[in-house]
Amino acid sequence: MSHSNVTIFHSAVFVLLGISGLEAYHIWLSIPLCLIYITAVLGNSILIVVIVMEGNLHEPMYFSLSVLAITDILLSTTTVPKALAIFWLHAHNIAVDACVTQVFFVHMMFVGESAILLAMAFDPFVAICGPLRYTAVLTCFCIIFPVTFLLKRLPFCRTNIVRHSYCEHIGVARLACADITVNIWYGFSVPIVMVILDVILIAVSYSLILRAVFCLPSQEAQHKTLSTCGSHLCVILMFYVPSFFTLLTHHFGRNIPQHVHILLANLYVVVPPMLNPIVYGVKTKQICEGVAHRFFDIKTWCCTSPLG
Numbered sequence: 001m002s003h004s005n006v007t008i009f010h011s012a013v014f015v016l017l018g019i020s021g022l023e024a025y026h027i028w029l030s031i032p033l034c035l036i037y038i039t040a041v042l043g044n045s046i047l048i049v050v051i052v053m054e055g056n057l058h059e060p061m062y063f064s065l066s067v068l069a070i071t072d073i074l075l076s077t078t079t080v081p082k083a084l085a086i087f088w089l090h091a092h093n094i095a096v097d098a099c100v101t102q103v104f105f106v107h108m109m110f111v112g113e114s115a116i117l118l119a120m121a122f123d124p125f126v127a128i129c130g131p132l133r134y135t136a137v138l139t140c141f142c143i144i145f146p147v148t149f150l151l152k153r154l155p156f157c158r159t160n161i162v163r164h165s166y167c168e169h170i171g172v173a174r175l176a177c178a179d180i181t182v183n184i185w186y187g188f189s190v191p192i193v194m195v196i197l198d199v200i201l202i203a204v205s206y207s208l209i210l211r212a213v214f215c216l217p218s219q220e221a222q223h224k225t226l227s228t229c230g231s232h233l234c235v236i237l238m239f240y241v242p243s244f245f246t247l248l249t250h251h252f253g254r255n256i257p258q259h260v261h262i263l264l265a266n267l268y269v270v271v272p273p274m275l276n277p278i279v280y281g282v283k284t285k286q287i288c289e290g291v292a293h294r295f296f297d298i299k300t301w302c303c304t305s306p307l308g
Contacts, residue, residue: 013093013160014172018086019266020163021259029263030087036270037080043277044069050281050290057286061120065280065287068116072273075109078102079269083165099167100151106269107169108144110243111194113272115140117236118198121205143190150183164262199240206233235272235279242268 018026051057051066079102085091094102147169157177164171173183209229242264281287 013095014099014167014175015092015161016082016086016094016165016167017092017161017163018083018165019259019262021257026087030084033080033087033266033270034084036274037076037084040076040270040273040277041073043281044072044273046291046295047277047281047287050287050294053294054286054290057290062287064116064120068113068120068276068280071109071113071116072276074105075113076270076273078105078109079166079266083266086165094167099162099172100148102167103151103169103172104144104148106166107147107191108140111140111144111191113239114195114198117239118201118205121202121232121236143194147187150186154178154180154183163258165266168265195240195243202236232279235275238275239268239272242271 017023019029022029047069048066051062051069082091082094082102151169151172154173154176155178156175159175162168162171162175169187170184173180173187206229210226213226213229245264281291
């Protein structure tokens with residue numbers, strides 16, 4: 001009988017490589033990543049300030065929008081600063097507890113943002129009360145929190161090198177020298193089931209919205225509402241498509257180059273947060289007027305349509 005000697009270590013750090021295969025382009029890739037991140041943080045911060053300061057925006061829909069903005073800031077801030085530190089300062093090390101915390105917040109913010117997009121899709125039909133939001137947040141927390149225990153229980157051996165720019169659940173779990181079947185299936189099935197359910201319900205909501213739109217007597221009203229809904233759908237697609245691609249390629253996309261996977265993983269944590277303030281802010285009349293009043297001291301600005 002033969003057996004392999006496996007050395008289990010308890011390293012205090014993991015080593016994040018960044019974008020494997022594109023190390024020579026890290027500086028160039030960091031420039032658009034940094035600009036997009038700054039735009040996302042500033043845009044969402046402005047959105048939050050305006051919603052808090054403007055009394056006419058203290059309504060359920062705008063409250064949901066402010067929660068979405070907070071989620072966007074947390075999602076991008078959880079990952080981008082560390083990625084930039086890797087690109088600029090070669091700060092590849094990350095403490096194990098910090099890595100596990102990053103995994104938790106990445107998953108929590110992703111599932112949370114999906115739930116918020118669902119809530120906002122149904123807001124024209126249903127006024128969502130505060131307790132329902134708190135229940136949704138608690139549900140997301142309870143579903144994602146086990147991921148931290150699934151990672152902390154694993155023994156690691158041979159290497160502590162993570163071929164990514166941030167800690168991701170399955171990427172870290174694959175470094176373990178133990179059975180990670182539970183990690184794989186929990187990490188895959190729970191987010192995918194929750195998000196697919198959200199996507200189905202969002203599709204139902206927009207089907208109802210489109211049905212109501214085409215019953216409007218005014219073609220101008222139809223055009224404005226369709227324009228707003230089209231913008232919202234673009235943001236939803238920009239959020240879900242890269243995330244689905246990332247999730248599926250972790251399990252089935254063995255032939256996809258790793259740098260493509262990592263680039264898209266970075267894309268979905270910064271691009272939707274950058275676009276959300278533009279689509280939900282600039283194209284929303286009340287928020288647009290609030291921004292113009294608070295930051296530009298003018299009465300009218302580039303408002304195009306009411307929130308649909």
